[in-house]
Amino acid sequence: MADVIKKATRESYGEALAELSSEYPDLIVLDADLAAATKTGIFKKACPERFFDCGIAEANMMGVAAGIASTGKKVFASSFAMFAAGRAFEIVRNSIGYPHLNVKIGATHAGISVGEDGATHQCNEDIALMRTIPGMTIINPADDVEAKAAVKAALDFEGPVYMRFGRLAVPVFNDKETYKFELGKGVQLRDGNDVAIIATGLMVNEALKAAETLAAEGINARVINIHTIKPLDKDIICKAACETGVIVTAEEHSVIGGLGSAVAETVTECCPVPVVKVGVNDVFGHSGPAADLLKEFGLCAENIVAKVKEAVKLKK
Amino acid sequence: MDQTLKKQLQITACKVRMGIIEGVFNAKSGHPGGSLSIADTLTYLYFHKMHVDPKSPKMADRDRLVLSKGHTAPALYSVLAQRGFFEVDELKTLRKIGSRLQGHPDMKHIPGVDMSTGSLGQGISAACGMALSGKISSAGYKVYAVLGDGEIEEGQVWEAAMFAAHNKLDNLVAVVDNNGLQIDGKITEVCSPMPITDKFEAFGWHVITMNAHDFDDIERAFDEAEKINGQPVVIVQKSVKGKGVSFMEDQVGWHGSAPNAEQYEQAMSELKAQLEKLEG
Numbered sequence: 001m002a003d004v005i006k007k008a009t010r011e012s013y014g015e016a017l018a019e020l021s022s023e024y025p026d027l028i029v030l031d032a033d034l035a036a037a038t039k040t041g042i043f044k045k046a047c048p049e050r051f052f053d054c055g056i057a058e059a060n061m062m063g064v065a066a067g068i069a070s071t072g073k074k075v076f077a078s079s080f081a082m083f084a085a086g087r088a089f090e091i092v093r094n095s096i097g098y099p100h101l102n103v104k105i106g107a108t109h110a111g112i113s114v115g116e117d118g119a120t121h122q123c124n125e126d127i128a129l130m131r132t133i134p135g136m137t138i139i140n141p142a143d144d145v146e147a148k149a150a151v152k153a154a155l156d157f158e159g160p161v162y163m164r165f166g167r168l169a170v171p172v173f174n175d176k177e178t179y180k181f182e183l184g185k186g187v188q189l190r191d192g193n194d195v196a197i198i199a200t201g202l203m204v205n206e207a208l209k210a211a212e213t214l215a216a217e218g219i220n221a222r223v224i225n226i227h228t229i230k231p232l233d234k235d236i237i238c239k240a241a242c243e244t245g246v247i248v249t250a251e252e253h254s255v256i257g258g259l260g261s262a263v264a265e266t267v268t269e270c271c272p273v274p275v276v277k278v279g280v281n282d283v284f285g286h287s288g289p290a291a292d293l294l295k296e297f298g299l300c301a302e303n304i305v306a307k308v309k310e311a312v313k314l315k316k
Numbered sequence: 317m318d319q320t321l322k323k324q325l326q327i328t329a330c331k332v333r334m335g336i337i338e339g340v341f342n343a344k345s346g347h348p349g350g351s352l353s354i355a356d357t358l359t360y361l362y363f364h365k366m367h368v369d370p371k372s373p374k375m376a377d378r379d380r381l382v383l384s385k386g387h388t389a390p391a392l393y394s395v396l397a398q399r400g401f402f403e404v405d406e407l408k409t410l411r412k413i414g415s416r417l418q419g420h421p422d423m424k425h426i427p428g429v430d431m432s433t434g435s436l437g438q439g440i441s442a443a444c445g446m447a448l449s450g451k452i453s454s455a456g457y458k459v460y461a462v463l464g465d466g467e468i469e470e471g472q473v474w475e476a477a478m479f480a481a482h483n484k485l486d487n488l489v490a491v492v493d494n495n496g497l498q499i500d501g502k503i504t505e506v507c508s509p510m511p512i513t514d515k516f517e518a519f520g521w522h523v524i525t526m527n528a529h530d531f532d533d534i535e536r537a538f539d540e541a542e543k544i545n546g547q548p549v550v551i552v553q554k555s556v557k558g559k560g561v562s563f564m565e566d567q568v569g570w571h572g573s574a575p576n577a578e579q580y581e582q583a584m585s586e587l588k589a590q591l592e593k594l595e596g
Contacts (some may be wrong), residue, residue, distance in 0.1 A: 062441070095435075
């Protein structure tokens with residue numbers, strides 16, 4: 001078996017910004033003293049004249065991004081998810097969301113896989129927060145290939161976009177040569193009619209692994225990657241609900257307000273089936289190596305397999 | 317200042333004040349006190365200083381104004397209406413269902429509004445972004461941001477103050493409307509932001525003080541602001557909350573309440589008398 005290439009989507013983010021810098025000459029990138037960590041530092045190195053460090057002041061950074069966008073330039077504002085979506089929430093709502101300004105928010109270090117920094121920096125609430133803002137697009141890419149394509153798609157899209165990236169290096173499973181990113185469209189990665197596993201971010205690869213294990217045990221799982229959490233691809237979700245009769249969602253985020261909630265809200269309207277959620281179960285995280293934390297909090301293929309086995313018993 | 321211009325500005329400011337009262341009275345809610353205190357400054361900016369075109373409100377090289385103290389939208393709307401961005405009669409629709417004139421400025425729908433504001437402390441950051449963008453493109457436009465003296469209690473204002481000085485945004489002029497009153501009382505008694513001038517100076521701004529109700533002094537202040545290079549400018553204007561309506565002047569109660577029919581009549585007759593005197 002060939003070695004699996006691993007890469008953190010924050011790296012993909014920084015590289016994509018730098019790679020796209022000449023194609024988008026009016027692109028401005030802002031950061032809040034985390035350029036080395038969010039990887040916007042890669043863009044800074046390529047285009048120092050278009051990079052501005054706002055210091056440790058995320059509220060102001062979001063407002064500055066709004067002002068820049070109002071003049072017609074493209075702008076990315078970057079920080080950790082905790083501060084971009086959490087600390088600056090109200091500025092994102094009122095100064096970016098309400099006027100529907102063309103600001104892209106590059107939020108890295110999302111979820112529990114932040115690791116050793118612990119609970120204060122492990123943001124498991126950002127998707128929930130951003131989902132409540134009318135007109136906000138939310139993208140949570142699953143690997144390097146998808147992350148890079150998503151950055152370009154966000155730049156070509158007019159309107160506010162929240163992009164979620166991770167700190168941990170994760171397997172690259174999409175094929176760079178053939179991958180096409182379609183904003184708002186779910187991707188069916190595996191066919192199956194016994195259960196649908198709907199995953200996002202780093203949990204997509206875990207869902208694929210889980211499906212392999214389940215297949216060996218005679219359960220054929222459909223696997224769907226939802227990279228765009230808002231607007232949600234309701235068609236692919238409702239179709240999966242109707243054709244499989246039970247759904248397991250998987251996300252590195254709280255079970256409150258994230259992908260699992262969005263999927264459950266959707267199927268109750270089109271095709272009510274049981275929805276079992278794999279996510280952070282309304283608890284704070286703690287310090288530790290990311291890989292260990294993912295296992296401890298059940299954000300892994302093994303737990304998806306266990307949840308699927310429970311879920312299929314709920315089928316009518 | 318040229319005497320004819322001064323007279324004209326005084327007349328316009330008086331009409332702007334009438335529009336404020338008209339709007340707030342019809343809405344049966346709103347913020348007349350801080351709207352009246354900023355009326356002269358906004359009149360000066362939109363009728364003399366700023367490069368704007370009511371026929372082309374989104375013109376790329378226009379000067380921009382962010383009403384960071386967004387609750388005083390009645391003043392901005394009244395000035396924009398007088399300047400021809402929309403009909404003066406529309407002021408009567410303020411805060412009503414179906415009206416473009418939202419309780420706080422909405423840039424998506426109101427011609428001439430450069431930024432949606434209302435949540436205090438946020439507008440100044442957006443103004444910084446506009447000014448930075450202008451610098452990046454070597455565009456010649458100026459950005460004005462109008463803040464309340466209570467508003468500067470918001471921490472975000474000082475994040476923005478740091479950012480503007482660090483990036484040498486000399487195309488940015490902030491105005492702090494120092495009328496001394498906020499909802500809960502005197503700013504010095506609620507949670508004092510004083511001394512305002514020293515704070516901005518310490519943050520690296522060029523500080524100018526101004527009498528907010530004297531057009532000669534207003535012109536002096538903005539002319540001085542224009543000459544400053546390499547740092548942002550703040551004009552701390554000493555103003556009277558409720559200026560122009562006798563019973564509203566310096567009264568904290570008029571921060572956010574509308575006049576009743578009797579009070580409306582009195583306010584309008586006072587302003588009409590001032591207008592007649594000016595038009596003499």
